[in-house]
Amino acid sequence: MTRPLAYVRVATIDDAVASVVGGPGRAFLAGGTTEVDLWRLGVSAPDLFVDINDVPLDEVASTADGGVRIGANARMSDVAVSPVIKQRFPGLSQALLLGASEQLRNMASMGGNLCQRVRCAYFRDVQTVCNKRDPGSGCSAVHGFNRGHAILGTSDHCIATHPSDAAVALVALDAEVHTVGPNGIRTIPIDDFFLLPRDTPHLEHPLEYGELIAGIDVPGLPLAQGSHYLKLRDRSSYEFALVSVFAAVRVDGGLVDDVRLALGGVATKPWRARRAEAVLVDGPATPEAFRAAAEAELIDAVPREYNAFKVELAKRAIVRGLEQAVAGGA
Numbered sequence: 001m002t003r004p005l006a007y008v009r010v011a012t013i014d015d016a017v018a019s020v021v022g023g024p025g026r027a028f029l030a031g032g033t034t035e036v037d038l039w040r041l042g043v044s045a046p047d048l049f050v051d052i053n054d055v056p057l058d059e060v061a062s063t064a065d066g067g068v069r070i071g072a073n074a075r076m077s078d079v080a081v082s083p084v085i086k087q088r089f090p091g092l093s094q095a096l097l098l099g100a101s102e103q104l105r106n107m108a109s110m111g112g113n114l115c116q117r118v119r120c121a122y123f124r125d126v127q128t129v130c131n132k133r134d135p136g137s138g139c140s141a142v143h144g145f146n147r148g149h150a151i152l153g154t155s156d157h158c159i160a161t162h163p164s165d166a167a168v169a170l171v172a173l174d175a176e177v178h179t180v181g182p183n184g185i186r187t188i189p190i191d192d193f194f195l196l197p198r199d200t201p202h203l204e205h206p207l208e209y210g211e212l213i214a215g216i217d218v219p220g221l222p223l224a225q226g227s228h229y230l231k232l233r234d235r236s237s238y239e240f241a242l243v244s245v246f247a248a249v250r251v252d253g254g255l256v257d258d259v260r261l262a263l264g265g266v267a268t269k270p271w272r273a274r275r276a277e278a279v280l281v282d283g284p285a286t287p288e289a290f291r292a293a294a295e296a297e298l299i300d301a302v303p304r305e306y307n308a309f310k311v312e313l314a315k316r317a318i319v320r321g322l323e324q325a326v327a328g329g330a
Contacts, residue, residue, distance in 0.1 A: 005039070009051040013180050013212060019050040021182045021210035028052050028212060030073060030109035033100075034116040042126050043117075043133060057111075057214055060084065066220025072111030072213040076100065076166065079110060089218060090328070091227030091246050092169040098231045099165035101238045111213035114167055114177065114193065115205065118160035119240055120149070131157045131201045139201075147306040148242065151314070152267035154302050158201030160268060162194060163240050167270040169229060172246045172262035175218045181211030190216075194269035223250040223258050226328040230321040232265075232313065241265030243314045245321030251285045261322070263297075266314050273297045276318065285326055287319055294318035 007029075010016045020026045027046040029035055030053060038044040057071035060082045068084050079085055080096035100108060122128045122140035129138040141149050141159050149159040167190070175190040188206065195203055207213075227248035233239040244264035250257045259280045261273040276293035283289045294315035301311050 003042075003045060004047055006048045007051065008048065009054060011054040013055055013057075013214060016050055016052045016055055016212055017181060017210050019048075020212075023048070026050060026210075030112045031075070031104075031107040032112075033104050033108045034112065038117060038124070041124055043124055052212070059215075063217065063220070066222075067218045070110050070216045070218065072109060072215055074110050075106060076108045076110065076113060077102065077105035080105065087225070088220070089169070089173065089224050089227060091224065091229045091248060091325075092166065092173070092218070094229035095165040095169040095231075095244075095246065098229065098244075110166070110216060113164050114170075114190075114213065114216075115207075116163060117204070119163045120160035121145075123160060131197075132160070132204075133202075135200070135202045142304065145306060146304045148240070148265075149304060149307050150266060150268045151301040151303050151307060151310050152263070152271055152298075153196050154268055155197045155199065155201070157199055158197035158268060159304065160197075160201075161240075161265055162267070162269050164270065165229070165231065165241065165244060165264060167194070168244055168262045168264035169227070169246045170216065170218065171270040171272050172227075172248065172260040173218050173221060173224060174260075175216050177213055178215045178217065179207065179211050180214050181208050183208065183211075186211070191270075191272055197268050221248070221260070223248045223260065226250075226325060227260070228321060228325040228328050230317060230324060232317055243310060243317045245317045247318075247321040247325035249280075249285065249322060249325045251326060254284060256280045256283055256285050256289075259322075261293075261297075261318070263314060263318070266301075266310055273318070275299075280322075285322075287323065290319040290322045291315065293322075 026048040029049040057073040128140040231244040248260040263271040276297040279293040
């Protein structure tokens with residue numbers, strides 16, 4: 001079956017937005033490491049790709065509060081090795097380096113990484129039912145082979161995990177996403193940028209049609225200088241996380257003074273571990289306390305037939321991630 005596809009390359013944000021909103025069935029194209037794959041598989045069917053690679057959104061620059069501003073077109077590889085990222089946010093650098101092969105990191109943009117679709121095999125197989133592709137059709141993963149699927153933030157309509165490693169770090173760091181769309185400029189707290197599936201799993205972000213990510217702001221958090229990203233996976237390269245942990249801890253007098261903790265590979269969105277954080281603050285920085293925090297965070301986990309192992313694996317990963325962050329921040 002022939003699927004017509006047009007292509008246009010733009011050089012400004014205004015032209016990018018106008019080109020998409022000028023008609024239905026249009027999509028932005030940056031690195032294309034996900035968008036092109038989905039088009040080839042028949043999962044998505046845009047009739048026009050609007051290439052934004054010439055739009056000058058590739059900066060990685062310090063901000064006045066000691067944070068960093070990352071342009072949406074900045075490549076993952078460039079952000080990972082940026083001196084300001086490596087010095088102030090080493091956990092983010094690690095997450096980016098562990099997020100994909102070198103070839104993909106050289107192509108993938110930061111904005112595209114946040115917007116990438118789930119890696120659920122049923123979502124990518126158009127012969128199966130999937131509520132993300134066809135709302136109301138059902139979820140093949142719920143009773144299918146769900147070893148890699150989510151145990152947190154799930155619903156009866158979707159249990160797919162969000163695949164981004166960088167997003168896990170950015171959620172822990174309280175980053176903000178800046179957008180430009182047909183209705184103007186917006187700033188979206190990154191935890192609000194990722195939507196839980198509930199009964200609308202086809203809605204993954206609060207973006208309007210034609211709304212373009214322009215950049216990401218990460219605030220200057222002193223404890224982030226000792227941050228660490230731990231990724232557990234079936235093989236040591238080019239693989240998505242079974243469980244990942246971003247941890248940053250500040251310890252004063254043996255007690256946890258401040259902590260940022262987020263999980264990947266276990267939830268339908270990058271998962272800020274707020275319950276665990278609440279348990280940890282003002283408590284001892286010990287493995288026993290870390291385990292108690294992990295137990296609290298996983299109390300509402302909903303394992304399925306093949307992914308029940310993730311509950312215990314996530315608890316152990318939280319303990320190890322916190323221990324490594326404490327050691328890195330000392």
